[in-house]
Amino acid sequence: MFKKLKEKLKIFRKKVDEEEAREEVRQVEAREAKPEPKVEAEVVEEKRKEVEKEAKKEKVSLKDKIKAVVFEREVIIDEGKLEGILSELEMILLESDVAFDVVDEITQKLKDSLVGRRKKIGQKLSDIVIDELKSILKDILDRNRFDFDEFVRNVDKPANILFVGVNGTGKTTTIAKIAKRLTSQGYSVVVAAGDTFRAGAIEQLEEHAKNLGVKIIKHKTGADPAAVIFDAIKHAEAKGIDIVLSDTAGRMHTKKNLIDQLGKIKRVTKPALTIFVDESLAGNDAIERARMFNDAVGIDGSILTKLDADPKGGTAISISYITGKPVLFVGTGQSYDDLEKFSSEWLIGRIFD
Numbered sequence: 001m002f003k004k005l006k007e008k009l010k011i012f013r014k015k016v017d018e019e020e021a022r023e024e025v026r027q028v029e030a031r032e033a034k035p036e037p038k039v040e041a042e043v044v045e046e047k048r049k050e051v052e053k054e055a056k057k058e059k060v061s062l063k064d065k066i067k068a069v070v071f072e073r074e075v076i077i078d079e080g081k082l083e084g085i086l087s088e089l090e091m092i093l094l095e096s097d098v099a100f101d102v103v104d105e106i107t108q109k110l111k112d113s114l115v116g117r118r119k120k121i122g123q124k125l126s127d128i129v130i131d132e133l134k135s136i137l138k139d140i141l142d143r144n145r146f147d148f149d150e151f152v153r154n155v156d157k158p159a160n161i162l163f164v165g166v167n168g169t170g171k172t173t174t175i176a177k178i179a180k181r182l183t184s185q186g187y188s189v190v191v192a193a194g195d196t197f198r199a200g201a202i203e204q205l206e207e208h209a210k211n212l213g214v215k216i217i218k219h220k221t222g223a224d225p226a227a228v229i230f231d232a233i234k235h236a237e238a239k240g241i242d243i244v245l246s247d248t249a250g251r252m253h254t255k256k257n258l259i260d261q262l263g264k265i266k267r268v269t270k271p272a273l274t275i276f277v278d279e280s281l282a283g284n285d286a287i288e289r290a291r292m293f294n295d296a297v298g299i300d301g302s303i304l305t306k307l308d309a310d311p312k313g314g315t316a317i318s319i320s321y322i323t324g325k326p327v328l329f330v331g332t333g334q335s336y337d338d339l340e341k342f343s344s345e346w347l348i349g350r351i352f353d
C-alpha cells in the first residue's frame with residue numbers, strides 16, 4: 001500500500017536535504033572568502049567580531065565559529081530555491097496517480113505558503129515542505145469528510161445502500177465486507193442480488209451471505225434489478241431489518257442504456273446512500289469513471305478496493321477532490337475484515353509513517 005509513493009517521498013526528502021547541505025557549505029565558504037557586506041550584516045558583523053575574539057581565546061576553528069553565527073540566522077525561502085523542489089514533487093504525485101488538477105492545487109498552495117517564509121539555517125527545508133504538504137492534503141481530503149458509522153446510526157431504517165461501478169472492481173466483495181462490519185456492530189442486514197446480468201453474480205453474493213449469516217433477496221438472472229431491490233426493502237420493512245445492501249451489475253460508464261437503468265433503480269428504490277466502488281489500481285481511469293457515474297446517476301461517496309495491491313495510491317487522494325464526494329472506505333485485501341474506514345488522518349498516516 002502506497003509503497004512506491006512512500007519511497008519516492010523518502011528519496012525526495014533526502015535529495016532536498018543533500019542539496020540544502022551543499023548550499024549551506026557553499027554559503028559558509030563564500031562568507032569565509034568574502035566578509036558579509038556591511039549593509040546586509042550589521043548584526044552578523046558584530047557577532048563575527050565577538051566570535052573571532054572568542055575563537056582566538058579558545059583555539060576553536062574560525063570556520064566552525066562562523067558557521068555557528070550563520071546558523072543563528074534565518075533565511076527567506078525564495079521562489080527560485082523552491083522551483084526545482086516543487087517540480088520534483090509534482091512529478092512524484094503525477095507518477096503516483098494523483099490527478100492533474102489536484103497536483104496543480106497542491107503545488108500552487110505549497111508555493112503560496114512557502115515563498116517568503118523565514119526558516120532558521122539548520123532547519124530542514126524538506127521538513128517544512130513535507131509538513132506543509134501534509135496540511136494541504138488534510139485540507140483537501142477534509143472538504144468531503146463523512147462518517148459512515150454516524151450516518152448508519154442516524155439514518156431512518158430500513159436504509160437502502162446502493163453499490164454501483166464498473167465490472168470486476170470488487171463491488172460484491174465490498175458489499176460482503178460492509179455486511180460483516182454492520183452485523184458485527186449489531187445491525188441487521190439483508191443483501192439484494194441486484195446484479196441480475198452477470199452469470200454467477202447471484203451465486204457469488206449468495207455464497208457471501210451464507211458465510212456471513214445474512215439473508216439474501218434474489219430473483220432469476222435477467223430479472224429487473226429494481227424489482228429485486230424493491231423486494232429486499234419490503235422484506236426489511238416487514239422484518240424490522242436495519243440496512244439493505246444492494247448489489248448492481250457492473251457497467252461501463254460509457255454505456256448509456258445501462259447507466260439509464262441505474263437511474264431507474266435509483267428512482268424506484270430511493271437509496272439513502274449510493275456508493276461508487278472502483279479499484280485504486282485503476283488510477284486516473286477510476287477518477288474519470290467516478291466523475292461520470294456521479295454526473296449520470298449521482299453518487300454520495302466512493303469505496304476504493306485493492307489498495308493493498310496498489311503501490312501508487314494517488315487515486316485515494318484524487319477521487320473525492322474530483323467528485324466532491326467522500327471516500328468512505330478502502331479495501332485492503334480479499335477477506336471480509338480487509339476494509340478500513342477512510343479519513344485524512346488514515347491516509348496521511350499511511351503515506352508519511
Ligand SMILES: Nc1nc2c(ncn2[C@@H]2O[C@H](COP(=O)(O)OP(=O)(O)OP(=O)(O)O)[C@@H](O)[C@H]2O)c(=O)[nH]1
Nearest residue numbers: 167168169170171172173250305306331332333334
Ligand atoms: N487484493 C484485493 N482484492 C480484492 C479486494 N476487493 C475485492 N477483491 C477481489 O477482486 C475480485 C473481483 O471482486 P468482485 O467482488 O467479484 O467484483 P465485482 O465488482 O462484484 O464484479 P462484477 O460483478 O463483475 O461487477 C475478487 O477476486 C475479489 O476477491 C481488495 O480490497 N483487495
